Amino acid sequence: MAQLPDNESVAPGTAVGSALTLAVERFVAGGLGLGHDPDGRVVLVEGGIPGDEVVVEVVSSKKRLLQAHVVDVLTPGLGRIAPPCPEVERGCGGCDLQHVSSEVQINLKTQIVVDSLRRIARLSDVQVRAGQSLSPFAYRTSVRCAVDRDSGRLGFRRARSHQIHVVDQCMIAHPLVEGIINDSLFPGANEVTIRVGAVTGERLVVVSGETEDYEVPDGVTVCMTRSHHARGGRKHGGRRRGAPDGHFHDVVADHRFRISATSFFQARPDGAEALVDSVRRALGEFDPTTDTLADLYGGVGLFAAGLGARSGYLVESSGSAVADAKVNLEATEVKINRSKVETWQPASVDAVVADPARRGLDKDGARVVLATGAQNVALVSCDPASMARDVAFLVEGGYELRWVEVIDMFPQTHHVETVASLVKVG
Ligand SMILES: C[S@@+](CC[C@H](N)C(=O)[O-])C[C@H]1O[C@@H](n2cnc3c(N)ncnc32)[C@H](O)[C@@H]1O
Incomplete structure (x- = not known):
């Protein structure tokens, strides 16, 4: 007999797109809640925390494992809060635990x-x-952003999507990073990594993909990835480079560190x-x-x-x-x-x-x-x-x-x- 595809091999009611009501029992790696469907299959729930009773939508359905995301909260688990960042409500997928209080997150x-x-x-x-x-907020000094190729504005992927969500604010970004997110344009670029020194105030961006008429605030060093043939770059005094060979400094434990554009440093x-x-x-x-x-x-x-x-x-x-x-x-x-x-x-x-x-x-x-x-x-x-x-x-x-x-x-x-x-x- 022909093998049924996974989606057809499960009981009705657990196919992709269907809704289930379940209790979230545990929190597991990847920030997911774990529950079970009425047939005892494990359901991994994006946006679920222990103690929740939720309605979920199934997004992937295999013989022994369903993946789903929360569409309605019937009873909130301990520590569930309304996400403080308005960008979450607008669809930003950059943070996946905004619905949990800081104390419960740890x-x-x-x-x-x-x-x-x-x-x-x-x-x-x-x-x-x-x-x-x-x-818990305004902390990240290193942030990788997606770019809306037409407008050149920076953002993050939308939740459960490859689409880009342009942001007006980012509550976890350090203010020096947020300033660059808000006041820069990189039309045509694929990705921009922003890196700043919280103590030194030095700011740098690493741009991948073709961008000609970028705009950055004064004093920001612009580093292009090696494949990029930089042609443009103007306004606000941003500097242009042919390779990501810039660096910045930050201070940790009374020590001043030199950090190159592509060197790892804690975020x-x-x-x-x-x-x-x-x-x-x-x-x-x-x-x-x-x-x-x-x-x-x-x-x-x-x-x-x-x-x-x-x-x-x-x-x-x-x-x-x-x-x-x-x-x-x-x-x-x-x-x-x-x-x-x-x-x-x-x-x-x-x-x-x-x-x-x-x-x-x-x-x-x-x-x-x-x-x-x-x-x-x-x-x-x-x-x-x-x-x-x-x-x-x-x-x-x-x-x-x-x-x-x-x-x-x-x-x-x-x-x-x-x-x-x-x-x-x-
Ligand atoms: C998590 S980072 C930690 C860096 C440093 N300890 C810090 O806290 O800033 C891991 C580092 O390991 C380096 N790395 C990755 N694979 C490696 C390997 N197989 N051998 C040596 N270094 C490696 C990376 O380039 C990166 O700098």
Whole structure:
């Protein structure tokens, strides 16, 4: 018999476009609520939080899994609020947790971290605690915007759509970023990343795609991606470049960092400082004046410099970040290696801070951390699932997990940052 497509293989009432009433039971990775349909299938609900009784519209229907979004709230879960940003009401999809109070957001995120450690690392009794709390609005100093190609105005994708929603305001953007969103035009461009130094006031944009008659406020450095053949650029004193080779500075933990247009830097300096403080706690008795540190996935040197390391290693694969790190760490004896962590020849050190991208350390990165023999390890992570998997590798390799701090770097969105403190046993 011919195989029915997924949508036809499910009971009537759960096809795409149909409405269901359900209770949201849990909050899961990706900022989704989890409930069940009347036949017991899991339903992942965009816009749902635990305790909600909601009417949802099914947007994808598979044999065992439905995806849906909230169309009506019958009974609100604890912490449900009206989104404070008017752009959400107008369809902006830039933030996915505006419907949850800030206090409940951190609780929900902490729960996801606890669940990940239990399910993936098989660790149930871990001390998982909220780290330093950070302001929930006007915080982002780095924002990637979509561009309405005709008008050249900046915005974000609409919720559940590829369409562009031009914004008049952005409540999570730092005021210096918001100023650029409001007062710039990039007709024809594909994407614009805005980066500012909150302390220094320096402002820069990285533009991808063809744009000729852009407008930016005075003093904003404009960097074009390499494929762009810049021809235009005028008004308000914006500068034009043939490649994204500009840089700006910001100050974190009393240290002034040079950050190139394409180098990674944490998206808020107060959050970067909170991470440095958390890593300091995580490294226990590590003394930066006498002990050696390996800053793996070290970027422009945030942790090595922020902790005040005098000697050790920074390992980073991006050329621009390595060039920045050389400037940012020039007063130290930290050796800077441009290399993938996985192919770096591990050196013996007293402490490791590892801050990989979303995919985490995985086996090869964890092998390098273990080979350093470090007494203390701080694992910084932006993905609870890869964090839990990596913790399991390190625990298997002879470390004990002391605690995990959850730092809400990105309020109003489901994203979460964690710092795990591990110590060598035996
Ligand atoms: C999450 S960022 C952290 C950077 C830095 N620790 C900070 O907080 O500013 C991850 C960094 O790892 C670098 N990276 C990505 N994959 C890498 C790899 N396999 N080996 C070394 N560095 C890598 C990226 O270029 C990026 O700078």
